[in-house]
Amino acid sequence: MPNRLVRPAANAGISRGRLAIAVISTVVEWYDFTLFLYLSSMLSRVFFGDSPTGVLMTLATFAVSYLLRPIGGLVFGYVGDRWGRRPVLLASMALMFVATAGMAALPTFSQVGESAAFWLLAVRCLMAFSVGGEYTGVMTYLLESSRARNRGLVTSLAAAASEVGALLAAGISALTVMALSASQLEEWGWRIPFIIGGVLAAVILALRSALPETPLFLQSQLNPQRESLVRVLRRQWRAVIRTFIISGLCSAAYYVGIIYLPTYLISVQKWSESSALGLAVLAAVVVVFASPLAGWLSDRHGRRRTLLVLAAAAVVLPVPMFAAAGQSNIGIAIAAVVVLACLAGSLSAVGASAIPEQFDVRGRLTALAIGGTVATTIFGGIAPYAVQTLIESTNWPLVPGILIAAVALVAIPAIRRGPETVAGSDESSSMDAVQADTKHSTDTQGVKDLA
Template structure:
C-alpha cells in the first residue's frame, strides 16, 4: 500500500478524536449552555455522553458490514461524511436560552449521530493500517492510529482551553462555544477529500480476487470468531477504562474535586494528550520486539495498582500533584491504547475483521468508555471519595487479567 494512503488513514483519526472528545473537554460549558448549569447539569451532560456512546456498537456493526462486504475505503468515506454533517449541525444548534429544554435533546440527538459514525471510524482505520503494514512493523504502524487520535484529543483540549481562556463566561456561553465545533466540521470535510484519493486495502483486494468476501460478515463472525470477539472485548475494556476515566474524565474531576479552574484543567489535559502521543509509538515498537501479550500483562498490572493512589493525590490539592497524577495516568492509558490497537485487530483473519472488531472492541468501549465518566461522577457524589475513579480502573483490570493471561501471542514470527 502506498505511504500516502497509509498516512491519510493514520492522520484522519486526528479529526475523528478531535470531534468526539471535544464534547467532554467542554462538558462544563455545555452543561451551562444546554442544561442550565450546576452540578446536576454537569451530570446530565456526562449522562448524555454515556447514552450517545451506546450508539457506537451499532455504528460499528453497520459500518463494519460495509467495510467487510464492500471495502474499507468506501466505509471510511461514508463514516467521515456523516461525522462532518453532525459536527456542523452541532455548531449551529440553538441554545437553552433560545428554545428551552429542546436544545438539550437536540444536542443529545447529534451526539448519537456522531457516536454512530465514530463507531466505524477507529476500527476501520486500525484494520486498514494493519493490512497495509509489513508484518514485522504491525505494532508500530497500527499504533499510529492511537497516536494520531490522541493528537486529535490534544487539539481538542488545546482549542477548548484557548476558547475558554480567551473570553469571559458570558461571551463563551452566548456564542464562543461554537468555535471549536466549527473548526471540527472544517477539519472533517478536509479529511473526507483526502480519503477520496486513498487506495483500497490489499487484504480486501485479495478477498475480492479469491472470491472469499463474506456475504454475511455478522453471521460469519458470530459463528467462527467468538474467541477473538471475547479477547477483543477484554483488551478494549482495559483500554477504554484507562483512557476515558484516566484521561478524558480528569478535567471534570479536577474542576469539581481538585480545586483546579476550568482553563487550567484543560491545559493539563493538553499536556496529558502530548504525553500519550509520545508514549504510543514507543509502546507499539516494543510490542514488535517482545510481543503483544507481555506488554498487555504489564500494563494491566499497573492499572490495578496505580490509579486509586493517583486520583487521591490529585484530589489532595496543589497544582504539582495534579500535574504528576495527570501525566502518569496519561502514560498508562496511552500504553494500553497502543498495544490494544494491534492486539485486537490480530484476533481476526481478514474476512470479517471489521465486524469482529465491532462486536468485541466497540461493545466494550460503549460500556467501559462511554458510561465510565458518568459512573465515576455518580460514585464520587454517592460516596464522597475521590478514590472511586481509580478503584473503578483497578476492579476492571483485575477482572480482565485472567483473560489476558490465557491469550495467545499474535505477533508474527
Template sequence: MVVAALSAVVEWYDFTLYLFMATVIARVFFGHSAASVLTTLALFAIAYLMRPLGALVFGHIGDRYGRRTVLLASMAVMAVAMLETALLPTRAQIGSGAGALLLALRCLVGFSVGGEYIGITAYLLEGAPPRRRGLVVSLAAAASEIGALLAVAVAAITVSLFDGAALDSWGWRLPFLFGALLAAATLVARSTIRESPAFEQEKRAHAGRHAPLRLMLRTQRPGFCRTFAISALASVTYYVGITYVPTYLSSVGGLAERDSLWLSTIAAAVVIVVTPFAGALSDRVGRRFALLLFGVLSLALPVAMFTFMADVTVLRAVTGAVVLAVLAGSIRAVSTAATAEQFPVAGRLSGLAVGATAATTVFGGLTPYLAQAMTDASGWAPAPGVLVAAVAVVVLPVLWWMPETAPVRAVSPRPEASPA
C-alpha cells in the same frame, strides 16, 4: 495510511469538542437553570451509546464493501453533523426544540465515530508491514489525543476571544464550523486512498459471503472474548487513569479546577509521546508479552498512584498523572493492534464492532462514575486504583492464554556443530 492515521485527529476533535464547550452549550440550548449542565452531559452520554450501533452498521458495510467505503461514509456523516450543529437554532430562537435537534446531531456524531475507530484500525493494520503493525496502528491512537488537544485549544481560544453575549449569540458556532471544515478536508483527502489489499484479496477469494458478523460469531468466539477483555483493560486504565484524574484531584485533594485541567493537558501530551514507543515495543516482544507486562503493572501502579495523589501537592499530582498516563497510553497502543489481530480479514470490522466497542462502552462510559461513587462511599483514596486492579485481575488469565498474533522477530537458530 498517513491520511487514515491523521484523520483520527478530526474524529476525536469533533467528538470531544462538545465536552469542552459544555458550559456554553448548556446556556445556549438549555437556559441558565441549575440542571442545564447536567442535561448537556446527559446528551453526551446518550450519544456515546450510539458508538456500538455505528460500529455494527459500519462494520457490516466495511466487511462487505470495503474499508475505504467505511472511511468515506463515516467521515461524510461526521462532516454533515458538525456543519448542522454550527447552524442550529438556539433555545432563544425556537425554544426546547433546539435541545432535541442537538441531541439528534450528537447521536449522529457518536454513530459516525463508531465506524471511524474500527475502519481506521483495520485499514492501518492491513496496510502496514507485518513487523511494524503495532507501531503503525498505534499512530491512530496517538492522533486521537492530538485531536483532543486541538479541541481544548480551539475551545479555549473561542471562549477567550468573545465576551459573554457574543459567545452565546454566535461565537460558540465557530469551533463546530471549524470541525466541519476539517472533516470536509479529510473527506477529500480520503477520496484519494486505495482499498486495503488484504480486503481485495479476501473479496476475490470469497465473493459470495454476505453475513460477516454471523460468520465471526460462529467461528471466532474466543476472539470475541479476548477482544472484549483487552479492550476492557485498555478502557478502564484510560478512563480512570486519565479522564477521571482531574475530578479525583478536585474532589478528593481539593486541587483547583484550572490546575486539574492543566494536568489533563500534560497527560494527553504524555500519551501522544508514549504511544508509538509502546506500539513499537509490541512489534519486538509480541502483543501477548507487552499486554501481560502492562496488565501486571495495572495491578499495583493505579492503587499506588491514587494513594500518592490523595495528599495533593503539585509535584505529587503531576507525578501521579504522568505515571497513570504512561500506563494507560501504553495499554491503549498495544490493544489497538492486538484486538484487530484477533479476527481474520473476512469479518475484522464486525468482530471489532462487537468485542472492542462493547467493552469501550461499558468500561469507558461507566467506570469514572463508579470510581467517584466508590471514593465517596468509602472515603478511601485508593478506591479508583482498586477498580482498575479488579479489572486487571480478571483480564490477566485471558492474556496469559492468548496466542501471540504479532509476527515477532525470530531468534537466529544456533548453528549446528560440525560433524566429527
C-alpha cells in the same frame, strides 16, 4: 481480453504517503468526539441552564448517545466486510462532518428552552454512530496495509494521532476559555471549537478520497465466502470475548484516566476550567510520545507480554494517581497526570494492533463491532457518567481509579490465555490467533488460504 483478477501481495503494503493520510485522519475523529467531554462543564450551562444537575445531565447525554456506537459498528462492519475498508472511512467521516457542523449550529437553552437538550442528544447520537465505524475502520486499514514486522508501530501511530486530535481539542478549548469572558463563552464562544472541527473534517474527507483499498481485503476477495454475524460468533467467539475484555481495559484507562479527568478536576476537586484543561493538554502531549514507543515495544516483545505488563500497572497505579491528582501541590498533580497518560496511551497503542489481530480478514470489522465497540460503549461512553454518579452519591473521589484497577484485574487472565499475535515472518499475524481459536478444519484451511 477478459479482465483477470490479480492476486495482490498480502504483505506488500501501500505507500507511506497514503498510510500517513490514514494515520492523521484519526486526528479529526478524536478532536470532534473528545471536545464534548473537555467542554462538558461549559456545555452543561449552555444546554441545561443553571440546573444543579447540569454536569451529570451532560455526561448522561454523552453516555446515552454512545449506545449508538455499537449499532454504527455493526452497520459499518457489514459494509466494510462486504464492500471494503475504504467505503467505511469515507462514509464515517462524512457523517462526522455533518454531526460536527450541526453541533456548532445548535440552539441553546436560552434560545429554545428545554428542547435544546433534545437537539444536543440527536447530534451526539449521529456522532457516536459515525465513530462506531471510524476508529475500528482506521485500525483495520492500517493493520491490513502495513508490513507484519512493524504493524504494532504503524497502528500505534493512529493512537498517537488520535491523541493529537484530543490535544487540539484540549488546546483550542483552553484558548477559547482564556480568551473570552464567561458571558461570551455561553452566548457564542462555545461554538468556535466545533466550527474548527467541521473544517478539519471536510479537509480529511477530501484527503481520504485518494486512499486505495487494503491489499489484504483485495486478497480476501479471491475467496467469495461471506461472513455473517452468526458465522463470526460461531467461528471466532473466543476472540470476540477476548477482544471485549482487552477493549474494556483500554477504554476504561483512556476515557476515565484521561478524557474524564478535566471534568473530575473541575466538578470534584474544584479546579478552575483553565487549569484543568491545561493539565488535559499535558496529558495529550504525553500520550502522543508514549504511544509509538509502546507500539514499537509490542513489535519487539509481543503484544501479549506488553499487554500483561501494562495491565499489571493498571491494577497498581490508578488509585494512588487519582489521589495525587486531587492534591493542592501542583507538582504532585502534574506527576500523577503524566503517569495516567503514559498508562492509558500505552494501552491504547498496543490495543490498536492487538485487538484487530485477534481475527482474520473475513468478518474482521463485524467481529470488532461485536467485541471492541460494545466494550468501548460500556467502559468508555457510560463509565464517565457512572463514575461521576458514584462520586456524588458516595463522596469518595477514588472511584475512577478503582474502576480502572478492577477492569485490569479481570483482563489479566484473559490476556494470559490468549495467543501471541505478532508474526515471526511476513504473514498476517492475526492468522495464528484465529487458528488457535477454531476447532473446525475447514475454517482453519480457509484462513490459511488467505495467508
